[in-house]
Structures are given as C-alpha cells and as structure tokens.
Amino acid sequence: MSDAGEGPLCSNEIDCTHAARLADEVVAHYLDVGVRLKAATRPAVPSPGALSAV
DSSP: OOTTOOSOSOOSHHHHHHHHHHHHHHHHHHHHHHHHHHHHHSOOOOOHHHHHHO
C-alpha cells in the first residue's frame, strides 16, 4: 500500500491481480472446507456395492 494513505486499495494492476488471486484462493479454501464439513456431518449411507457384498 502507498505511504500517502490515499487512492484505491490496489495502487496498480499487479497488486489488483495478486489481491484477486488471493481472494480466489481463500474462497476456494472455504468452499472446500464447507464441502468436507457437509460430507462429514451427513449420515453415513452405505454404497450399493457394500450392500450387495453382505
């Protein structure tokens, strides 16, 4: 960031691209964590293959 404390958060195109990439990574991480949590809290349902093997 600039020392002047004025202007946009991204002072140039490279900063904006880097910030956008970081934001994408953070969103992807939290989506992945959410999917894993949903899968972990879902009741266990045996697969059809497991039922036929019994």
